Amino acid sequence: MIRISLGLILVFALIAAACVAFGAYFSYVTLQTAHRKAIEARFNVTAARIAVSAETAASLGITLPAQAPLADLARREARLDPTIISIDITDERNRVLFSSDPDRIGRADGARAPGTVSRAVENDLAAVIGRIVVRYDPATLAQGEAALARDLTAIAMPALIGAGLATIAIGLLLANGLGRAARRAADPALWPPAARSALAEAEAAHAAAINPAALASTGPKGERT
């Protein structure tokens, strides 16, 4: 019984710790996602600005490959933000037409890679005619994530250990209480008041039933019949 109780307390402490860890990890993931979104929103805005230009031009019949001024625009935008590695303007098959980094022209990098934000360029008929792909320095993300992780673990670790220990402490207290209650329960003299009074009444009744004479004078009960 003691082993079961101790085992149970340990399991409960593990559950408590695991759930704090779970909560902390999921909070971290939530914040990490939010952080990535906030960072990428910036690059999205950059991509959107270029895409809007390209779309306006496309609506005037200037096709994407013919929009040579986009290269200047991409270079200008890429220069503005040191965390941007390159801005590519690709055609609908992901081949780079213009880029802030001239070495990338003609490459086909395929779809979305990590550390990139892309925005489709659509023509007036909402068909995708190309993409603006902003590649940014993953270190930006990593720095923020490390900071988030630091801030969270600084509190989550103590909370986790605390939760486990508190559970153990409360469990031991409760187990101790239960053990004492069990030991007392083995001895009717130490039973809880309700049980004791029940016992007393029952024993009085038993005594009366077994030996009515002894109690006849003590109350009217025995004489009722």
Added chain:
Amino acid sequence: MIGLRAGISIAIAVVLCAALAAIGFAAHSAVERTIVPAIAAQAESVGRSAAALIENAVTAGVPLDKLVGVNAYLDGLERANVELADLKLVTPDGRILGHAGTPPADPDPPTVITSVTARSGIPLASLIITIDPGVVSSQVHALLVDVAFIGLVSLLVALELVALVVGASSTEALAALEARVRALSRGRLWLHTDAAEKSPLVMPIDAQVARLHERHAHAREAAERRGDTGALVDLDAIGARFGLGAVHAGENHAATIIRPALFLFMMAEELARPFLPRLAGSMATPDLNIGRDLAMSLPIVVFMAVVALSQLPFAVLSERLGRRRGFVLGAAIAALSYVGSALTDHFGLFLVSRATAAIGYALVFVSAQGHVVDLSRPQERTAALAVFVRAIMVAGLCGPPIGGVLADRLGDHAAFLGSAVLAVLGLLVAYFTMPRSQPLTGGAGVGLSDLRAALGAPRLAALLLGCALPAKFLLVAVCFYLVPVELQNQGYSAAAIGRLQMIYPVLMVIGVPIAAHFADRLNARAAFVTAGGLIAGSGTLLLLVGTSPVIVALVLALLGLGQALSIAPQSSMVAEAARHVPGGRSAGVLGLFRLIERTGNATGPAAAGFLLAVAGFASASTLIGLFAVAGALGFALTGTGRRKADSSGPTALSSEGTAS
């Protein structure tokens, strides 16, 4: 006194609340330190880009005061970036060359100033961007709500794990000890028959109680021998009061036994919810010619349809197989289906795997429900069904965020393997915790005539059509269809709408067990069902006042509250009414009940879409709400007419109920 198990459950809840609050605090400071600057950086980026564009124009030869289209450009920026409240291009001598937006009400809002400089380095103008602090703080706020929700999920998962441990047979001895100690502390001196083998701590207590019982029997014999009826009456009165001569069967575990297995299994299905549409959409190749929207919804529709259609036949099947076998078989089918979903890239095969997962899901659902109904005594059936409902609701709350993270880390396909693992875990837990199946070999399937007879059972038709159907209809139409559509039209993000929609399940998880407890205790199931229907339905009337998110939240809260009151008592009443079916077979009636409920599920969005087009959001919701109110009133009316005829019912029902 509080037992070790209950006490430690409460302790864990309290300890976790404190620990999670600490994490929330940590998250808050992390957000302030890392994410808020990231949001602000966006304004700087916009500022730099706009300044560069103007510099470019000036370099190209456009004089600064002849710039064309500055207002339109700034307007576009302001529209594209919600957190920018005001953009202004000002020359050093204070002339405004371009302006968009309105300054925020805040007295000292954060601003970002970017200077526009000529190639020669001479400052030409400044672009002053004012950030709306309200937008930033509402983004932070939304994030913290998400973190709080994660905390709630962790807590619920912890409590489910605790329940799993507490329900495990290894703790039986502890449960037995606690039962004895608790009985003594209440002055109950009955004998206990629960623990299979007596532990050293239990034996002396039982010995004491047994001796007392012996003495009691002895005293009774003595009195009987003497013909002392007075003493006999006294003894029996005392026996009744203190449980002498009585044998206590121990607590009923039917519902608690199934809870962890059901929770795990339901989690498996709920995991897929956040990424299923996206996955389906990505899998549908253009040559299928069905369109992305349809491709995204098709797997869900197929799943729901198969589950609905399986209710009736599976109710019978599970009864024949036995509950444990039904559960295990269903979980196995579902687990294999999840593996199939994880492996296939083919849209058609994916649909098939969803359909077979639905078959497994339906079989598990029906078996678990049948298990609870079979093994709970009528007076505790509502509470037992509440545990059943709660397991599903908690899984519904915990599954999606976990699934979302899994999909994010492992990819959508691999996340389905997570579902498979959970389904297998559910299967194992069910196999080891559920009682051995006792398949019914006798009865035949449920025929139409049985169902007709079932509908003839007292108030059953009124209950099904007046309460069960409108309840699901209301939930799906308002909470899952009209509210998201309306809020989306109002310009709220999917995430914000999702947070609002959480009100319903959270209230359900909290409210269902409480309501069930009181419904059983007060023996007022019908009243709870009626009240729940009235509250849930009439809540929609608030929408006539306005459709702001606060009012919508209130409507959803009333919906959750109302349905928390009614859902378990309703199932319990159906199960009870099922006893009136000739042959005492409950399966068909329960199947019918779920089928009708799910009809409400299926018709809700369509009807809501139609009403929305015809009447608009507020009127459509109110109409549907009034439909639910009318149903509840109709149900209440059948009660007043039948009360007399029914008065002998409960005892008859109970005796039939305990007989099974």
Added chain:
Amino acid sequence: MIDRRSLLSLGLGAGTAGALGVPALAQQMVQQQPYRILMLTFRGETDVERGFRSFFDAAGVKVEFMTRDVDRNAARVKPILAEVLPTFKPDLIYTYGTPNTLAVAGPYDAPPDAPFVRDIPVVFALVAAPVRSKIAASVAKPGRNVTGAVHVVPTDVQMRAMQTYKPFSKVGVIYSPNESNSLVVVNEMQAFCEANNLTLFRQPLAMSGNLPTGEGVEQFVRDLRQKGAEWLYLPPDTFLATVFNRIAPVAIEVGLPTFGSTEFFLREGDGLVGLVSRYYSVGQLAASKAVEILVQKRAPGDIPIETLKRFALIINMKVAKALGVYPPIVMLNYAEVLS
């Protein structure tokens, strides 16, 4: 020198890519003699011819060119042909503009005995409307010894570009009434203006017999401005181009912005802005047709006449400054600015 990759990025049609691939190289190895191409220009060497020649260089096809200029008079084509054909024996004739092309190949419905070139392939550039000017019966399948490149940007797209630069409600146009190209464009403008509640002032050039004269063109510009025109549109009119140097100064003087339909008005005149096909690219597109004929031995009648689909928005900042009419700042993101 243009490399193959940037040629591809110009996207000069799928057929071109094939022509530049293995067959071209294989052909080149067995090519004993350079191909002979006679180039008939209209107003001297332009970017079109430069683009045309560069294409052969890039493709590695050896060509011997002979260039003759008609000096804005298509009547000179006949004597040139009579002189050159017997001696030079070209494999292909390149023609610039509608008048030259018609003078060489004649309309497709000309009587069989009419004195036109029928046995040598003709590739044209800078023809605005080959079907309406009867150069070919169909764009998809010319059906005779003629094919080529069309350079005109759709009129409604040009009108929209004009609106984007500076919104207007009244627009004027000056054109030669004898040039079918111009008439087509002016009618399309009329339709666009009617659909958008705008007013169009049509100003035909003065005629002497069958030919336009530049008489009074300065006054036409002033009149249009007087009537409230906010833009002067310059259609792809061969004659108008020759008098544009008289139009532009007046337009700047009276503050009337001009919108050019071809690169000429911007590069060689003082037009304000234009949405145009780059002449260089038009020349390349024409050359790709020539390569198909010479290297791949395809019949010109089977090679579709193609419209260049890449346009450029060109702004003359010098003119913008003189007029004080500047483009919206966002337009600078996609416009090519000449200063």
